[in-house]
Amino acid sequence: MQENIIDLRHVNIYQGNNLVLQDVNFKVQKGEFVYLVGKTGTGKSSLLKTMYGDLRLKEGDGTVVGFNLRDMDWKKVPFLRRNLGVVFQDFQLLTDRNVNDNLRFVVRATGWKDEKLMDEKIIDVLDKVGLKSKGFKMPFELSGGEQQRVDIARALLNSPKLILADEPTGNLDPETSDEIMQLLFHISRDYGTAIVMATHDYIVINKYPARTVRTERGRVIDNASINIT
Numbered sequence: 208m209q210e211n212i213i214d215l216r217h218v219n220i221y222q223g224n225n226l227v228l229q230d231v232n233f234k235v236q237k238g239e240f241v242y243l244v245g246k247t248g249t250g251k252s253s254l255l256k257t258m259y260g261d262l263r264l265k266e267g268d269g270t271v272v273g274f275n276l277r278d279m280d281w282k283k284v285p286f287l288r289r290n291l292g293v294v295f296q297d298f299q300l301l302t303d304r305n306v307n308d309n310l311r312f313v314v315r316a317t318g319w320k321d322e323k324l325m326d327e328k329i330i331d332v333l334d335k336v337g338l339k340s341k342g343f344k345m346p347f348e349l350s351g352g353e354q355q356r357v358d359i360a361r362a363l364l365n366s367p368k369l370i371l372a373d374e375p376t377g378n379l380d381p382e383t384s385d386e387i388m389q390l391l392f393h394i395s396r397d398y399g400t401a402i403v404m405a406t407h408d409y410i411v412i413n414k415y416p417a418r419t420v421r422t423e424r425g426r427v428i429d430n431a432s433i434n435i436t
């Protein structure tokens with residue numbers, strides 16, 4: 208049976224009083240990889256924010272990783288966040304501590320108590336992103352690509368069924384973007400993690416084809432042709 212990791216039905220998304228996207232119908236299944244494209248300001252980030260609980264769902268119905276966004280108490284947002292990973296363009300690592308401590312900060316904040324299990328998990332996610340030997344490095348000692356890998360490792364800490372990535376290759380050179388794409392596709396394929404990735408990078412999409420969804424004139428268009436920009 209197909210498992211919907213995301214299921215939005217007739218959702219209207221607002222920024223303040225402005226309707227940014229209307230009548231959004233969007234489903235993503237287990238392990239699926241989906242690109243989210245669209246001109247700047249058309250609502251890609253707003254759609255992602257709705258799915259990770261940063262924007263409240265006021266109209267329509269939606270479930271993400273089993274959480275009902277419509278009826279969700281704000282207090283439940285941290286629980287939603289524990290069940291999905293978010294990756295940003297600008298990495299957002301804590302600059303005053305090393306990689307291990309960046310990851311430890313997140314596992315502690317999400318309720319882990321057992322130090323040994325925490326250490327094992329940190330080694331596990333660093334291994335998954337190819338950075339097992341870099342745990343003691345400070346963020347400034349890492350390249351942009353390595354910092355993005357740490358950000359992805361952080362997103363993997365709670366073994367999520369879904370990763371939402373907002374332009375994860377936006378700050379990277381083409382070769383490093385390529386490595387990050389290979390890593391994201393590997394995570395999706397081999398761990399069954401659904402990934403929704405907002406991007407402007409058509410070179411990446413052409414090289415790593417997948418279902419593409421576009422925000423345009425207040426709508427979300429599924430299976431969009433990537434040739435129309």
Ligand SMILES: Nc1ncnc2c1ncn2[C@@H]1O[C@H](COP(=O)(O)OP(=O)(O)OP(=O)(O)O)[C@@H](O)[C@H]1O
Pocket residue numbers: 222223227245246247248249250251252253254422
């Ligand atoms: N915090 C906010 N308050 C008010 N309006 C906002 C806010 N954030 C975004 N908007 C508006 O909502 C609309 C959609 O913005 P959004 O950031 O979702 O677009 P986007 O497609 O992700 O753009 P980009 O490709 O530049 O990241 C834009 O008109 C933007 O100005």
